[in-house]
Amino acid sequence: MTQRHEPARPTTTAPDARPTARDDGPHPPLAAPRPLAERRVWPRTFHDRLTAPLPGLKAFARFAREGAVRPGPEGLAGIPDLPYAPGPVPDVDARTLAVTWAGHASWVVRIGGLTVLTDPVWSRRILGTPARVTPVGVAWEALPRVDAVVISHNHYDHLDAPTLRRLPRDTPVFAPAGLGRWFRRRRFTRVTELDWWEASELGGVRFDFVPAHHWSKRTLTDTCRSLWGGWVLTAPDGRRVHFAGDTGYGHWFSRIGRRYPGIDLTLMPIGAYDPRWWLADVHCDPEEAVRAAQDLGARHMAPMHWGTFVLSAEPVLEPLTRVRAAWEAAGLPRDRLWDLPIGGSRLLEPG
Template sequence: MIGRMGPQRHTYRDRLTDPLPGPREILRVLRSGGLRGSAADADRIPLLRNGLPRTEADSAAVTWAGHASYVLRVGGACVLADPVWSHKIPGVPRRLTPPGVAWSELPPVDAVVISHNHYDHLDAPTIKRLPRSTPVLVPAGLGGWFTKRGFRSVTELDWWESAEVGGLRFDFVPAHHWSRRGLRDTCQSLWGGWVITDPAGTRLYHAGDTGYGHWFAEIGERYPGIDVAMLPIGAYSPRWFLRNVHMDPEEAVRACGDLGARRLATMHWGTFILTRESVIEPLELVRKAWATTGRDLDDLWDLAVGETRFTGPAN
C-alpha cells in the first residue's frame, strides 16, 4: 500500500532552487580535472565501532553509520535514515570506512526514511536486507520503487506533509537539491529532509542532501526546538559547480543557526570519495566554523563513524 497526501505528478523540476548544470558546466568541470578527489588521509577519519549502547525511552540516541546514514533511537522506536550499508555503490570507489554499526547489531527497525533517490542515499542492496513489512517513508514519486520490491507499508509525502508511524511524527521538509536514478528520470521524484518528533517533544532533523538557502529558516520557524540537526558537510568542491546542491562546512554551521537547532551532527563526509576536497577537510573546517560562533563546543556533534550521542539521560 502507498499512502499519498497530495496529487501525483510526473516532474518536480519546478521545485529546483537553481537550474541544474548544463553541458557547458559539465564540460568545464571535466576539463578542470573532474570531481573525484584522493583517498589520502583516509586513515585520519575517526572510527568508533563499539556497537549500539543501551538507551532508555526518554533519551534519544543518534548514531552515525557513515555518509548520510543514521540509526536513530527515539521515543522507544528505531529509525534508519538513508541507510547505506554496501561497501560499493555505483559510480564511485569503495567506501573509505566500514559501516559504523554492523547490520547484525541493529535492533528491529520500526521505520526507514529516505531523503531522495541518489545512489549514496537510496541503496538497493541495503533496502533488500529489510523485512518487507518495514514501514518506509519516502518523497513523493518514489513509493513505486519500494512497492515493486515487495514493501507493503510505504508512505509518500510532499513537502510539509506529515505521517505518524510507530508513535513518532514524521514531517517531510524542503531541501535545495534534486533527484535522478537513471538516464530518463531527472526530478521525477521529490527530494527533502525529515523532521522526526516523539510524544515527549524530542525533535530530530535529518537534512538529507542539500545546498544552503532559505528553506532552513522556514523549517526552523515551523518546527521550533530542534534538538539535533543532522547536516551534510562534505562533497562541496569545486564550489562553483556544487554550491547550489551541496553545503560546505561553513554553510552547514550557518544552517544550524537558521534552524535554531541546539546541536549540529555532521554527516555526508568520510565514507565515499564524491568530490575534490580532501577526505578530512570537512571535519577540520566545520570545527573551525563552529568555534567562530562562540557556541558551546559540546553542541557540535562531530561524530566518529559508529559513534553514538544522546539528547538526554543514558545508561
C-alpha cells in the first residue's frame, strides 16, 4: 500500500499530531488529558486523514465485473467449525487486566477496575450484511456494569444503534472527533470526542485515541465527516491495551508503538480482506496483522474482526489458519497469540 504523509492538520487538532519528514525520534510528552464530555468544534471533513484515496468509478466498475463479496460454498462450509465457547466474564480486581471476545470487534475489557466495551454489536443483523454466523459470545444480561464504551468509527458493524440503546444514557462514551452529535441525538450525556493523539481519563484509566488506516461513512452524505481510529487504554499501573478498531496496514502502527511503549496486548483485526485489490487499504490480512503487532511492540495479540459476520470473499476459517501460520513464521512465542473463541477470555496477571 502506498504510504504518504497527511496534509497540514486543522487548528482544532492536537499540536504534536502532524507527521514530520522523519518521525523516528522521541515524541513529545503525551498530551494532557482533556475534560470529559467537552463540547468542541470540528472540521467539516476529515478527508485529509485518509491514507489512500477512496475507490473511484474505475474501481467500482472493476468490482462490478469481477468482485466477490461473499465466499463460495466451500468457503462457507467452515461455519459449523468456527470457534465458539461462551463463558462467563471473569471476576477480576483492579490489578488484573482481562479481555473477553464477544465477537467481531466487540470486547469486554477489564482494566484498572473498569469494564469497557469496544465497538459493541450485540445485534443479530447489521445493515447491508447477512445475519451473524456465530452468536454473541457474552449474553447482554451477563455483562458486569459497563463503565465506559469506546467507538472506533461509524460503520454499521462497529457502531450499532440497537445495542447502544440498551445502555444507560449517562454511560461514558469515548468517540472519534465529529461523532459526538450522533450520540447526543440519542440523549447520551457523557460523550467525549477526541482527535488522534488526544486523551481523556476516567477512574484512573487513560483513554488515548490513535490513528488507523481506514475511513468513515454511515449515510449517503457523510463520507469522512467523522474521524476513525483505535484506542490505547492505560491502567494506573501502566499496563496498556491497544484496540485497533478497523484498519489496513501501514505506518501508523510503528508510530503508535513508539509513542506508547510497553503495549501488553493488541486487539487486532484479521478478517474481511478479500479481494485484496479492493480492501488492502482499509483491512489488514492476517500476515499484515502480525506485522502490525510487531510494529506496535505488543507483547500479546488477540485476533478479532473475523468469524462473526461474513463481510468479504475469503473462506470463513481462513483468517485463523493464516494468522497462526504467520505468527509461527515470525518466530513469536505461541502463548502470546491469544486466538480466542468467540466468548473466550484471557487474563493478564499483574507483574
